[in-house]
Amino acid sequence: MARIEDYALLGDLQTAALVSTGGSIDWLCLPRFDSPACFAALLDTPDAGHWSLAPAAGGTCTRRRYVDDTVVLETEWVTHDGTVRVIDFMPPRGHAPDVVRIVEGVHGAVAMHSDLKLRFEYGRVVPWVRHHGDRIEALAGPNRVRLRTPVPTKGHEMSTVSDFTVRPGDRVPFVLTWSASHLPSPKTVDAEHALRDTLTFWTDWSKQGNPVRGPYRDAIKRSLITLKALTYEPTGGIVAAATTSLPEQIGGGRNWDYRYCWLRDSTYTLQALISAGYLAEAKAWREWLLRAVAGEPDDLKIMYALDGTRYIPEAELPWLAGYDNSQPVRTGNAASDQLQLDVWGETLDGLALARNAGIARRDDAWDLQVALMNHLEGAWDQPDNGLWEMRGARRHFTHSKVMAWTGANRMASAVRAHPELYGPADRWEALAGTIHADVLAHGYDADRNTFTQSYDAPGLDAALLMIPRVGFLDPKDPRVLGTITAIQNELTEGGLVKRYNTSESDDGLSGGEGLFLACSFWLVDALNLAGQKTEATKLFERLLTLRNDVGLLSEEWDPDTGRQLGNMPQAFSHFPLVTSALQLHAGRGHHSSHPITAPGDPAA
Template sequence: MARIEDYALLGDLQTAALVSTAGSIDWLCLPRFDSPACFAALLDTPDAGHWSVAPAAGGTCTRRRYVEDTMVLDTEWVTPEGTVRVIDFMPPRGHAPDVVRIVEGVHGAVAMRSDLTLRFEYGRVVPWVRHHDDRVEAVAGPNRVRLRTPAPTEGRDMSTVSEFTVRAGDRVPFVLTWNPSHEPPPKVVDAERALTETLRFWTDWTQRGNHIRGPYRHAISRSLLTLKALTYDPTGGIVAAATTSLPEQIGGGRNWDYRYCWLRDSTYTLQALIAAGYLTEAKAWREWLLRAVAGEPADLKIMYALDGTRYVPESELPWLAGYEGSRPVRTGNAASDQLQLDVWGETLDGLALARNAGLASRDDAWDLQVALMNHLEGAWDQPDNGLWEMRGARRHFTHSKVLAWVGANRMAEAVRTHPELDGPADRWAALADTIHADVLAHGFDAERNTFTQSYGAPGLDAALLMIPRVGFLPPQDPRVLGTITAIQNGLTEDGLVKRYDTTDSDDGLSGGEGLFLACSFWLVDALHLAGRTPEATALFERLLSLRNDVGLLSEEWDPEAGRLLGNTPQAFSHFPLVTSALQLHAGRGHHSSQAIAVDGTEGTPTTGP
């Protein structure tokens, strides 16, 4: 089985595929990110569905890369018989999703093999396959897939196999297209034309952003492209990752479905997109956010489906063995029903950032923010499950209280700096002061000079590194510096940061987890803000070295095995990469509700809700 870092991402802005260094697409959900997979070998064996296009002799590719600043992947094998290249991409969605693979002979003559094994419903349903003169058609229930190629095809062992030889100058296309089985077939895609148009789309998109300078330009650009590829274009929502159930520890039970949109990603998302000049995407995300949270403020969820659906029930797929035996495989996410008070503050912080960046306003945006704030006023002092979605007893998490302070602070600040906005600024400011005092009284351990994960308990939490970033305390306050030191001493391994000590968790789940990459980027920011920029830069460059060969990061890092863990590619790893890189470029820090300009300066606040 391929390692998590062996996968590259293809995407059409509505779903995504993962292709390994062996040339096999082992994960693809159609027609949406959160649809059932038709290729699920990632979570089982090749019999659960895959599509390999590679030299018949097999083996790992010699090299691969994305074509410049695009999501078109070139994979090359140098063999004793010659050199061959496979060009993989998904054209930005037209009427139907397509996966295009073009086999190009570079020199010599290389025997090739395509092995297409379609298994709908996460590997459970074998389709009925028919071979026609110009295509192969597979149907099962609501799904129809057509494969068109000039290469010969035949059915073999419940798969469609093509065996052919490519010589220098040959280009053999394969086009896989899905559509609902009850609808007429979509228009046939010309592979070469689609390649030209896809390259142009991504090149144009990259050029539309700011021209970022500095030593981290390529890393920033690749992360932004990854985030764009994780965007569900019809609504503007951005999924946390393209996968479900990739484990946080090999063989463990912390395997979650990340094909949804988390509210806590909102501020990071907006910072990264606005800083890079992608205001259209930032506005689309803001509009998704406003639609998703509309309704009764007490019913605010921590996460939503791509279209804003609130109900994402969790279930298990017992017929899948799991990635390297890591079970259970889950779909949906029961954490969507948890109480996590930090999301109110994160939502209000994100909308404050959008307002201060001058994104076009909506008439109902401020009324909704006031409603959210009114609810937070009466709920901030409740225990909750915390941002790490603890499945044990609720507690008074320090980070949750800090984010409640953020919500009150941003709302009071908005009324005072934007004359057209109406609200009880003095009352909200007084509430912010009350929450601030409560956190200092109950969430800070003066003996150890550190903030703690929850009130009255000694445990640490990497989320405490956010305290200076959100403006709760100055970055060089002794309590902040003490917390940084405590986390470096108590929550780091091999220089990288854990979320918290899972051995003290009461969530009843098996297994531990790796080192959480987003938390390590938070340490970069905290060190930089504290004036320890050389140390921050060294850590940042260490994190860059953990990316795979095509610049992707998953959720976590296993320091013992030296490998990536968790769902991939992880938006919550790539957002902070962008913001940390921009801060280091600029040599200064920023407030979470302020946009970072491409040169690192703070954005100028403007009016509008």
């Protein structure tokens, strides 16, 4: 089985595929990110659906890369018989989703083998396949897939296979196209034209935004491109990851579906995009957000489907063995019904950031923010499930209270800075002061000089590293410095940061997890803001070494095996990479430098 870091991403801004170093597409959902997979070998065996295209002799590729600043992947094998290159990409969506693969002969004569095994509904449905000259058609229920290629194909053991040889100058295309079975079949794209168009699209997009130079340029650009590829273009929503159920511990049960739009993740992605100058994407996200959260402010969800749907029921797929036998495999996400108070603050913070970046204001956007703030005003002191979606008893999480403070702070600041915006700034400032004092009284352990995960409890939480970033306290405040030190002493392994101690938690979940990569980037930011730039830079550059060969990060890192863990690629890993890099190299990035502190607080 391929390692999680062996996969590269292909995408068309509406769905994504994962292709391994062995040349196999083992994950693809059509027509959307959250549609049932037609290739699900990632979560089972090849019999659950895959498409391998590689030298007949097999084996891992010799090298691979994305073409410049694009999502066009080149995978190359150097064999005893010669050298061959496979070019994989998904053209930005036209009338239908396409996967295009071009086999290019480079040197010698290399025998190639294609094995296409379509299995709809997450590996459960075998389609009826018909051959028509240079194309095949696979049909099952609502799904129709056509494959067009000039090389001969045949059926073999419930797969469609092709065997052919390429020599220097040969370019053999394969074009796979999905369509709804009740509609007329869309026209098949020309592979070479689609390649040129796809290269142009990504190259032009990458040139937008602020110029990026310096030692972290390639890492920043690849992360920004990955975030863009995780955007559902029709609505502007941003999925947390392209996959479901990749485990946080091999053999464990923390396997979740991340193919949805978390408000928290999307807001942090917005921060990265704005910091890098990609305002069009930020505006599209803002419009998606306003549509998604419209309604009663007390019904704000922590996540939504790509189109803003609120109901995301969780189910298990028992016929799939799970990645490396890590069960269960889940679709949907029951955490969508949790109360996570920090989301109100993060949403208000994100909208404030968009406003300050000059993205056009709308009256209904402010009306919505006032409604969200009015609800937060009456709900901030409730226990909740917290940032990490704890499935145990609700608690008073310190991070949730800090983000409630952030919401009140941003709203009061907006009214002060923008006379055309209405609202009780004095009342919101007073509320911010009340929350601030409450956090210091119950979320800070003076004996240990550290903030704690929840009120009047000893456990730590990496989310506490966000305290200086949102402006709750000065980055060099002794309480902030003490929290950084406590987290380094108690929540790190090999210098990388855990979210919290799962062994001490009542989160209601079984099994452990790896080191959460975003948390280590938060430590980078906290150290940098505290004036410890050398230490911050050292940690950041170590984190860069954890990316795979094409610059992608999953959710977590296993220090024992040196492997990536969790869903892939993970927006929650890539957006902090961007903001950390910009802060370290250019002094850009998002943090509040003028917080409103509580009267009488020592930091005021």
